[in-house]
Amino acid sequence: MPPKRDLNKVGTEQSDFPILCETCLGENPYVRMSKQEYGKECKICVRPFTVFRWNPGSGARFKKTEICTTCAKIKNVCQTCLLDLEYGLPTQVRDAALGRINTAPTSDINKQFYTQVMEQQMANTSSGMMADTHDAQLASSAAKEMLKEMARKDPHYKRNRPHICSFFLKGDCKRGNECPFRHEIPAENGLEKQNLQDRYYGRNDPVAKKILRDNAESKGLTPPEDKSVTTLIFLTLPVCGEPDVRSSLMSACPFIQAKQIKTITTVAASHCAFVIFQDRATAERVADSLTAQGGIEVLGKRGKVVWGRPRPAKKAITASATATAVSA
Numbered sequence: 588m589p590p591k592r593d594l595n596k597v598g599t600e601q602s603d604f605p606i607l608c609e610t611c612l613g614e615n616p617y618v619r620m621s622k623q624e625y626g627k628e629c630k631i632c633v634r635p636f637t638v639f640r641w642n643p644g645s646g647a648r649f650k651k652t653e654i655c656t657t658c659a660k661i662k663n664v665c666q667t668c669l670l671d672l673e674y675g676l677p678t679q680v681r682d683a684a685l686g687r688i689n690t691a692p693t694s695d696i697n698k699q700f701y702t703q704v705m706e707q708q709m710a711n712t713s714s715g716m717m718a719d720t721h722d723a724q725l726a727s728s729a730a731k732e733m734l735k736e737m738a739r740k741d742p743h744y745k746r747n748r749p750h751i752c753s754f755f756l757k758g759d760c761k762r763g764n765e766c767p768f769r770h771e772i773p774a775e776n777g778l779e780k781q782n783l784q785d786r787y788y789g790r791n792d793p794v795a796k797k798i799l800r801d802n803a804e805s806k807g808l809t810p811p812e813d814k815s816v817t818t819l820i821f822l823t824l825p826v827c828g829e830p831d832v833r834s835s836l837m838s839a840c841p842f843i844q845a846k847q848i849k850t851i852t853t854v855a856a857s858h859c860a861f862v863i864f865q866d867r868a869t870a871e872r873v874a875d876s877l878t879a880q881g882g883i884e885v886l887g888k889r890g891k892v893v894w895g896r897p898r899p900a901k902k903a904i905t906a907s908a909t910a911t912a913v914s915a
């Protein structure tokens with residue numbers, strides 16, 4: 588059965604046209620779409636929404652919208668791939684760079700209510716600005732520069748290819764060249780472990796983590812091999828005290844809790860601060876996020892972030908001393 592192309596009907600829901608990124612839309616700007624009102628439940632707010640389906644180009648798989656337009660607007664993401672519309676990046680990367688924390692509810696009932704409230708707010712703002720992106724306007728220019736650097740500049744049409752053939756992976760696809768799916772071994776890049784809710788809310792997203800890590804490493808901020816190092820050093824700070832550094836850090840990285848910071852020591856003479864975290868994972872997350880923000884801003888001045896050095900290894904000395912003792 589050919590898809591129903593009933594685009595003239597007035598949308599009873601909010602969408603007459605989907606909110607899509609260039610990549611998901613495909614190369615042809617006049618792509619024909621089928622539209623199904625209340626076709627599926629939105630994968631975020633679970634309300635029925637208008638589902639669009641289209642073919643983004645020859646050799647591509649059919650794509651469809653996965654979340655409703657309201658949820659897409661709240662996070663400023665594509666309704667299909669859930670990547671940020673401006674930078675083409677996962678929300679976790681964008682929010683780390685903008686020092687933003689997610690406050691959206693998680694239970695289904697709350698989510699529906701929240702989405703309705705947001706919808707009303709958006710209807711009331713004549714500018715049409717997205718509710719959750721107000722603070723993006725206030726983000727530091729350094730963070731925006733960094734986002735531009737990390738952003739995917741061109742449409743990435745490879746993403747529209749058919750999925751990999753599951754029979755091929757098991758070694759017994761009998762369809763050969765007729766097979767509509769891809770016959771290739773998937774790259775182990777963590778993408779297959781992604782989950783839609785996590786990607787939307789920007790948490791535990793392996794792809795985001797990799798982008799942030801790659802960015803930090805390209806800025807020379809490779810975490811030390813010695814996993815016992817949990818210290819970050821902030822350099823070129825203005826004259827400031829421990830409370831200034833602490834409040835700057837807490838507002839730049841709202842995902843950490845006060846108790847995750849073990850100590851902060853400022854050294855006025857050398858304009859730096861030593862920040863020791865409770866655990867390595869926190870230190871790494873802070874390092875990645877601060878690099879994406881272009882450093883740490885304390886009292887209006889932007890400081891540089893570097894990793895602390897490992898302590899001189901006592902164990903190694905003891906071990907070699909023992910070895911000497913044994914050989915002697």
Ligand SMILES: [Zn+2]
Pocket residue numbers: 629630631632633634654655656657658659702
């Ligand atoms: Zn929704």
Ligand SMILES: [Zn+2]
Pocket residue numbers: 607608609610611612665666667668669670
């Ligand atoms: Zn997209």
Ligand SMILES: [Zn+2]
Pocket residue numbers: 752753754755760761762763766767768769770
């Ligand atoms: Zn196959």
